Amino acid sequence: MLKKYAVLALVLLLCVTLFGGGALAQEPITLQFYYPVGVAGPLAQAIDGYVAEFNALNEDIQVEPIFTGGYSENMARATAAILSGQPPDVAILLGIDIYTLIQLEGIIPLDDYIASEEGLDIDDFFEAFMANNIADDQVWSIPWQRSTPILYYNKDAFAEVGLDPDTPPANWDELVEFGKQLVVQDGDNVTRWGVEVPTSFWIFANFAIQAGRHIGSLGDDPCGVYLDTPEAIEALAFLRRLQEEGVMPDGAVAWGTAPADFIAGASAMIYHSTGSLSTLLANSPFEVGTAFMPAGEAGYGANVGGGNYYIMKDIDKERQDAAWEFIRWMVRPEQIGQWGIDSGYVAPRAAAWEVDPLMSYAEDVPQASTARFQLEYAVKEFPATYGGQEIQVITTQAIEAVNTGELSPEDALAVAQERANDVLTQNGCELE
Amino acid sequence: MKPLLNQRELEKRKGLGSGRKARFSGFSLSLGGSGAVAYLFLLPSLIFLTVFTLWPIVSAILTSFHARRGRNQVFVGLQNYERVFSDPLSQQVIKNTAAYVTAGLILSVIGGLLLAILMNQGLRNIGFFRFPFLATIGLPMVSVASIWLFLYSPRVGLFNELLGSVGLPRSNWLSNPDLALSGLFVVYIWKQIGYFALFYLAALQSLPGDVLEAATLDGVTFWQKLRHIIWPLVSPTTYFVSTIAVLNSLQQVDHVFVLTQGGPNNASNLALYYVYEQGFKWFNTGVAAAMTVVLLAVLLTMAMLQFVFLERRVHYN
Numbered sequence: 001m002l003k004k005y006a007v008l009a010l011v012l013l014l015c016v017t018l019f020g021g022g023a024l025a026q027e028p029i030t031l032q033f034y035y036p037v038g039v040a041g042p043l044a045q046a047i048d049g050y051v052a053e054f055n056a057l058n059e060d061i062q063v064e065p066i067f068t069g070g071y072s073e074n075m076a077r078a079t080a081a082i083l084s085g086q087p088p089d090v091a092i093l094l095g096i097d098i099y100t101l102i103q104l105e106g107i108i109p110l111d112d113y114i115a116s117e118e119g120l121d122i123d124d125f126f127e128a129f130m131a132n133n134i135a136d137d138q139v140w141s142i143p144w145q146r147s148t149p150i151l152y153y154n155k156d157a158f159a160e161v162g163l164d165p166d167t168p169p170a171n172w173d174e175l176v177e178f179g180k181q182l183v184v185q186d187g188d189n190v191t192r193w194g195v196e197v198p199t200s201f202w203i204f205a206n207f208a209i210q211a212g213r214h215i216g217s218l219g220d221d222p223c224g225v226y227l228d229t230p231e232a233i234e235a236l237a238f239l240r241r242l243q244e245e246g247v248m249p250d251g252a253v254a255w256g257t258a259p260a261d262f263i264a265g266a267s268a269m270i271y272h273s274t275g276s277l278s279t280l281l282a283n284s285p286f287e288v289g290t291a292f293m294p295a296g297e298a299g300y301g302a303n304v305g306g307g308n309y310y311i312m313k314d315i316d317k318e319r320q321d322a323a324w325e326f327i328r329w330m331v332r333p334e335q336i337g338q339w340g341i342d343s344g345y346v347a348p349r350a351a352a353w354e355v356d357p358l359m360s361y362a363e364d365v366p367q368a369s370t371a372r373f374q375l376e377y378a379v380k381e382f383p384a385t386y387g388g389q390e391i392q393v394i395t396t397q398a399i400e401a402v403n404t405g406e407l408s409p410e411d412a413l414a415v416a417q418e419r420a421n422d423v424l425t426q427n428g429c430e431l432e
Numbered sequence: 433m434k435p436l437l438n439q440r441e442l443e444k445r446k447g448l449g450s451g452r453k454a455r456f457s458g459f460s461l462s463l464g465g466s467g468a469v470a471y472l473f474l475l476p477s478l479i480f481l482t483v484f485t486l487w488p489i490v491s492a493i494l495t496s497f498h499a500r501r502g503r504n505q506v507f508v509g510l511q512n513y514e515r516v517f518s519d520p521l522s523q524q525v526i527k528n529t530a531a532y533v534t535a536g537l538i539l540s541v542i543g544g545l546l547l548a549i550l551m552n553q554g555l556r557n558i559g560f561f562r563f564p565f566l567a568t569i570g571l572p573m574v575s576v577a578s579i580w581l582f583l584y585s586p587r588v589g590l591f592n593e594l595l596g597s598v599g600l601p602r603s604n605w606l607s608n609p610d611l612a613l614s615g616l617f618v619v620y621i622w623k624q625i626g627y628f629a630l631f632y633l634a635a636l637q638s639l640p641g642d643v644l645e646a647a648t649l650d651g652v653t654f655w656q657k658l659r660h661i662i663w664p665l666v667s668p669t670t671y672f673v674s675t676i677a678v679l680n681s682l683q684q685v686d687h688v689f690v691l692t693q694g695g696p697n698n699a700s701n702l703a704l705y706y707v708y709e710q711g712f713k714w715f716n717t718g719v720a721a722a723m724t725v726v727l728l729a730v731l732l733t734m735a736m737l738q739f740v741f742l743e744r745r746v747h748y749n
Contacts, residue, residue, distance in 0.1 A: 076713050083503065083715070103502045189596060251586070251607035252696050266587065390714045400696040406609045407697075419521065426716075428501065 028062045029322045034091035036074035041279035046342040054329055061322045082106035087312040090323040095132030095308050096384040098140055099222035107310045109138035113324045128304050129348040131380035135220055141308035142327055143348035147274045148302040148371045148378050149203055151293050156286035157268040168291035175294045179247030182268035194247035195269040196258045199403055201395035203271050205303045205382045207235035210296030216382030223429035228417040236409035240402050252400045274371035277344025290370040300377040346371045386427035394419045495721035512722035529703040536681030539621050544628030552636045565626040577690035580619045609699035612692050616700050619687050628673050635669040675738055
């Protein structure tokens with residue numbers, strides 16, 4: 001009798017252990033997912049919505065989205081987390097931060113995942129959007145919120161001053177000429193500017209490319225910064241000229257101010273990320289035109305931008321696997337196409353444009369394709385270097401110094417180059 | 433047995449005086465010749481002081497001799513200090529900070545005193561006049577800066593509207609490199625002047641009324657009274673205010689974040705914001721630590737100078 005009970009007890013114990021073990025195995029992996037929002041609009045809701053959908057579809061993987069502010073706050077938080085040994089599992093970070101992240105030993109290359117059975121057709125992604133993702137012949141990130149700047153213009157304002165609303169300025173001289181016509185003055189007070197170019201390294205780089213030479217490296221070189229070239233000086237002098245001709249307001253133009261001014265009718269044209277497209281279309285009380293950025297001496301030119309998915313290094317293999325599954329789900333053609341519609345970012349893979357919802361959207365909203373076609377002239381984003389976060393600020397400060405009339409383009413860019421060289425040297429670059 | 437008890441009693445009576453045994457509400461502790469019990473009671477504060485004050489100082493000094501390479505800290509000797517003293521950016525930051533602190537010191541003392549004298553007038557409903565100046569003390573700097581952001585706004589801001597309405601040229605206050613730092617400073621002093629005036633107000637109200645009355649009867653002018661009676665009598669407060677003013681102006685960083693982020697082109701970059709940028713935006717922890725150590729050294733020196741020189745001239749009743 002006693003023996004029988006003992007056996008029963010043992011069986012019970014075994015059941016409990018097995019069951020308990022089983023329950024443990026079913027505990028889902030919870031991924032921490034850092035993401036920034038770099039443009040105007042309710043994009044955080046969109047991302048939280050996609051994640052909720054993913055979580056509902058997956059029992060074994062749950063993603064916890066963590067909004068981390070703008071791009072630089074996001075990178076600061078990720079860097080702090082990596083240095084403390086407690087990184088998130090997956091994060092959207094700027095494409096240009098690749099070398100900094102590799103230097104921090106914070107991320108893993110994704111080639112094995114891409115080539116695996118549960119892989120990704122990486123050749124489907126646009127070449128310009130892969131330029132910032134490759135180092136040492138390895139792919140380190142998957143494109144997500146990718147963009148180029150484009151020219152937004154107020155078609156109603158064009159019609160009002162007798163310009164053809166379907167003919168945006170094609171080159172720098174036309175930009176000045178159209179801009180002058182679009183300015184509206186009330187006494188000494190300008191109530192509508194011709195154009196606003198945000199004071200930003202990312203916008204400035206395009207002008208340098210249009211003038212004939214990029215300020216960043218085009219290849220796999222974490223030490224390439226070319227700020228004091230004649231082309232860069234010409235580009236910055238042109239930005240100053242826009243102010244001297246009374247087309248653009250004096251002083252610096254904040255990144256967030258330009259779209260707000262455009263919507264309010266206080267500026268007839270702005271340079272901004274294509275990621276702001278949806279917000280501008282939805283909120284402007286006039287017809288919004290989009291165009292390639294006007295060409296300089298060397299023709300059209302753009303540098304790409306935006307954020308990619310990275311998988312972190314100091315986490316378990318199974319978490320990395322789960323992160324890959326999440327990324328793969330997010331960049332499905334339908335999903336990343338939807339994201340393009342919700343935000344205005346350029347869906348970075350060809351397949352997304354050949355299926356709905358993006359296919360019919362692109363037919364209805366021709367503005368959505370401008371940046372995609374501009375990709376033909378697009379190159380790698382600046383500054384994809386060591387210490388890139390600091391070099392971003394250094395470059396923007398040079399533009400500020402010129403736009404506020406403090407320094408000449410030559411002097412400002414010479415100082416910036418010197419400071420950038422310091423940062424590069426501190427990070428182990430050997431410069432001639 | 434009796435002698436032994438007496439012996440104990442004797443020792444108890446010697447108590448703290450002998451330093452060997454102390455009696456605390458009914459129980460006694462062996463002291464081993466020193467103030468062990470005192471240390472025991474000090475221990476909690478000592479632990480906090482060590483963990484949150486002493487160790488960070490030591491850690492900052494150690495970090496200031498290192499530079500981050502990827503994940504590792506490499507010893508670089510005095511290189512970070514070289515950068516703090518020779519780099520054009522940090523030189524500008526030091527210059528900005530020095531101007532800011534000097535202006536802060538002068539205006540806190542003079543402005544604070546004059547404001548306090550105004551607030552000390554025996555007017556009816558004086559509380560009504562005091563309130564607006566003192567209310568700013570309670571406001572968080574971030575809210576203050578956010579309000580001033582609108583006042584400074586180039587398009588819809590109050591200042592430009594006022595200037596425009598009387599036909600004067602408008603200005604882009606915070607994106608003008610010549611005005612940005614002053615713009616920050618005005619916000620700071622607007623918020624803090626009431627705080628310093630409060631100390632002076634307290635000092636003024638404890639001044640001997642008979643002396644001032646006698647002076648008035650003797651036909652002494654306001655400026656003579658201020659120079660020869662009030663100023664010397666409030667000198668302890670001036671000493672206190674000037675110390676606090678220097679510390680305070682070095683510590684304020686919130687409005688830099690909200691209003692200018694140090695721009696344009698670092699025209700309004702202050703030491704603490706520089707430390708934040710270097711340390712927490714770009715993770716140049718060594719440079720940030722070096723600047724911190726320099727700041728600490730400056731503060732200590734200033735505190736000592738003020739202690740040695742001002743203290744002597746301070747008139748305590």
